[in-house]
Amino acid sequence: MNWMAWTLPTALFFVAVASALLVMIVWELRSPTLTRRGFLPMATTRGDRFFIALLASAFAHIAWLAVSDGPVLIASGLSLMGGFVLMRWG
Amino acid sequence: MHDNRAWFGVLPVLLIVSFSAVIPLITVVNYSVQDIFDVDTRLFVGLDWYRETLRDPRFLDALLRQAGFSILILGIEIPLGILVARALPTEGRRVGLILVLMAIPLLIPWNVVGTIWQLFARPDIGLLGSFVNGLGVEFNFTANRLDAWITLLMMDVWHWTSLVALLTFSGLSSIPSAYYQAATMDGASRWQVFRHVELPRLKSVLMIAVLLRLMDSFMIYTEPFVLTGGGPGNSTTFLSQYLTTMAVGQFDLGPAAAFSVLYFLVVLLLCWLFYTSMTTNAEEQ
Structure with missing residues (x-):
């Protein structure tokens, strides 16, 4: 390895x-899982929302790295909160 | 109760994907956080390469160029493909022949397409280049940025418009003739038939065409590499070519790995948009 x-x-x-x-x-x-509609513009399963949360987190980190020299853990914290919101109400 | 035994059927595929995609991708991520020459000569640098890449003007320029290229390509190829598809005959023996002829550019390997156009557009001996120069218009795609872009766009339009046209033609062929008869009885003009009868029914197929061309143009490498080599200057250097220069030419493996991960994420986002819009569209219908 x-x-x-x-x-x-x-x-x-x-x-x-x-x-x-x-x-x-x-x-x-x-x-x-059951497909459902939340604030996202399409019906999603739990797996869909998880994938969207992961992708959104990746881009949140990219945006953070592009504009800020601050600790990246702030972006990680924001991503976790965003992920929770997506999983719960997305 | 669900029967999950079918999942064992996809295990071989999962294994192949693991070895051909997942493990290499994990390795690239590992490389992207290190200043690495080989596996025994490396230093952990965290997310520095990502920060550096995201603030690298050459990366941002290549990204803008890439986005501009994709937008131009879509703006030309989609309307042109629709026009060509609508102009095609719908019945008779000619249809098959025309469709085969139209598919020919799609069958030519990308490096051959680049070579064809490099010769075709050469200002000294190329049919296009010498013809345009003969008209008194100075044209040299190896020295002039605008000429290089025009040649590149023409090449891509020549290569891929048939794909859009063939997809649109298949969509048009699936519209029942009763719709056209009803439109004729209502006295609809050609434009009204297109706007209210054809376009709504072409939505799915055009979505496929747009997203295929968008993803493909976003990953373009071979044709511009063969045609212009990224020049003049860096005017036709797109993301994939800049990445290759960084990884293979300069052997900057860490920054190139970070670049690759960023590029992968952008393409992944496009793929996801493609998949989601396709499935959402199908469900709505």
Whole structure:
């Protein structure tokens, strides 16, 4: 695995993403999702909202890095809040 | 109760995708946070390469150029493709022949298309270049930025308008003749038939055409590389070419990896928009 040039932060990041996916799978098996309409302009499943939240978080971090020299954890915090809002009311 | 055994059927695909896409992508992400020459010579730099790339004027210029190219391409190819499709005969033996002829540009490899147009547009011996110069209009796509852009746009329009035309033609063919008969009885003009009968029914197929061309033009590499090499200056250097120069030419693996991740995210966003608009459209219909 040395050829993949792992670092601790990236390993933690991917473990977090994989864990979130596992949680989503278990959640889906225990309580299958229903398509619903929230504030997003289309009907979404739980997985759709999770994907949108991940993509939105990525772009929130990109925007933060582009305009600010401040700690990136602020962008991460905002992304977590945004993700919650998307999952709950999206 | 759901039967989830079918998921075992997609396991081979998941494995192949893991090895061909996911693992390489993870590796690129790992590279993007390090100042790396090889796996034994590396230093963790956090998100510095992302910050640097996002503030790099050459990256932003290439991104703007890329967006401008895609918008121009869509603005030309979509209306032109619709015009061509509407002008095609709908019945008779000629239809098949015309469709085959129209599909030819789509079958030509991209580097060959670049070479064809490089020769075609050459100001000294090229048919187009020498003809335009012969008219007294100075044309040299290797030295003039505007000429380079015009040549590039013409090449892409030549290469891909048939795709839009063929998709639109298939959409037009699926409209029942009763709609046209009703429009004729109501005395509708050609424009009214297009606006109120054809366009609403072409919505899905045009959405496919727009998004295919948008994604494809956003990832264009081979044709401009062969035609202009990104020049004159950097005037036709798009994202993929700048990325290749950075990764292969300069061997800046860390910044190139950060660039790749950003580029990937933009393309992923476009793909998602494509998928969502397609599925939402289908559900509404």
